[in-house]
Amino acid sequence: MDQIGRLIREYRERAGMTQSELAARWPRHARFGGGEGVNWKYIQDIEHGRKRIEDQTTLRKVCALLNIPLWRVGLSEYDPLSGVLSCASPFTRCFDLMELTLRQIWQLRKAALLREARQVLARLGSWLDVLQQELPPLQQRDQARFGHLLADYHCLRGVLAVDAGQYQQALAHYQQMEQLARQLNDPAVLAHALMNLGVEYDRRGELQRGIQYLEEACDFALEASKAWSVLVHSYLSRAYARAGEERRFLRANDTALRLSHVLAKNFIEDPD
Known part of the structure; x- marks a missing residue:
C-alpha cells in the first residue's frame, strides 16, 4: 500500500468521511474540467496504492481538505507554483511536533522501553496542560486536531497504566478519551x-x-x-x-x- 494512500485513508477516517463522501469533494485537475467530484472507486485505488496523485496542486488541495500536514506527504508549506505560504494555522508546527512525539512514545512502548515512554509522556502531559490553559480560542479545524491529539494522549496514558497494573488510572484516562471522542464525533x-x-x-x-x-x-x-x-x-x-x-x-x-x-x-x- 502506498504511503500517501495510507495517510489519506487515515485522515479520511479521522474526519469521519466515507470513501463516497471524500469522492464527492475530491478536487479534479483542470484538464478534467476542474471543480470537485470523482468516482469513489478512484479513492479506493488511491488508498490501496493502485493509483497515485501525480499533480502536486491536487495533493495540496487533498491535504487541505483532510487536514493532512504537508510535511507528511513530502511537500513544503510554500507552494512555488502559486507563491502562497499554505500554513493556515500558527499552531500547525506545534501540533505536528505533538503528533510526532506521540508516535515516538508508541514506538518506545513497542520496544519495551516503558520507563522512557512514561518519562516522555509525562513531559508531553505538562506541555498539554500549559497549552490547555494558555491557548487562545482556536478555529474549528485547530480545535478538532487538538482534540484528536488529546484523545490520543489519554489513550496512551491508559495503555501505559495498564502495563503498570494501574487499572483505575487506565479507566480514568479512557473515560476522558471517550468524552473527547464524543465531542469530536x-x-x-x-x-x-x-x-x-x-x-x-x-x-x-x-x-x-x-x-x-x-x-x-x-x-x-x-x-x-x-x-x-x-x-x-x-x-x-x-x-x-x-x-x-x-x-x-x-x-x-x-x-x-x-x-x-x-x-x-x-x-x-x-x-x-
Missing part, C-alpha cells in the same frame, strides 16, 4: 475509546457493563472501517464467552472472522 476514535472502556470493565469483572460498551463500540466501528470492526468484534466475542452467552459469542466471532477474511483478501490483492 469521530467514529474511529469513539470505537477505540468505547472498546478500551469495555475491555477494562471486563477486566474488573463487570461483564455486562463491559459488554454494553463493546456493543456500542461495534456500532461506531462499522462506521469507521472493517479493521476496527474486526478488532472490536474480537473483544466482544471474548466478553460474550466470559459471560457464558454462547449464541452471541458465536455471532460476534463469525462477524470478526468474516470481516478479517475480507481484509486478508484485500491485502493479498495489494500486498504493498
Whole structure:
C-alpha cells in the first residue's frame, strides 16, 4: 500500500468521511474540467496504492481538505507554483511536533522501553496542560486536531497504566478519551475509546457493563472501517464467552472472522 494512500485513508477516517463522501469533494485537475467530484472507486485505488496523485496542486488541495500536514506527504508549506505560504494555522508546527512525539512514545512502548515512554509522556502531559490553559480560542479545524491529539494522549496514558497494573488510572484516562471522542464525533476514535472502556470493565469483572460498551463500540466501528470492526468484534466475542452467552459469542466471532477474511483478501490483492 502506498504511503500517501495510507495517510489519506487515515485522515479520511479521522474526519469521519466515507470513501463516497471524500469522492464527492475530491478536487479534479483542470484538464478534467476542474471543480470537485470523482468516482469513489478512484479513492479506493488511491488508498490501496493502485493509483497515485501525480499533480502536486491536487495533493495540496487533498491535504487541505483532510487536514493532512504537508510535511507528511513530502511537500513544503510554500507552494512555488502559486507563491502562497499554505500554513493556515500558527499552531500547525506545534501540533505536528505533538503528533510526532506521540508516535515516538508508541514506538518506545513497542520496544519495551516503558520507563522512557512514561518519562516522555509525562513531559508531553505538562506541555498539554500549559497549552490547555494558555491557548487562545482556536478555529474549528485547530480545535478538532487538538482534540484528536488529546484523545490520543489519554489513550496512551491508559495503555501505559495498564502495563503498570494501574487499572483505575487506565479507566480514568479512557473515560476522558471517550468524552473527547464524543465531542469530536469521530467514529474511529469513539470505537477505540468505547472498546478500551469495555475491555477494562471486563477486566474488573463487570461483564455486562463491559459488554454494553463493546456493543456500542461495534456500532461506531462499522462506521469507521472493517479493521476496527474486526478488532472490536474480537473483544466482544471474548466478553460474550466470559459471560457464558454462547449464541452471541458465536455471532460476534463469525462477524470478526468474516470481516478479517475480507481484509486478508484485500491485502493479498495489494500486498504493498
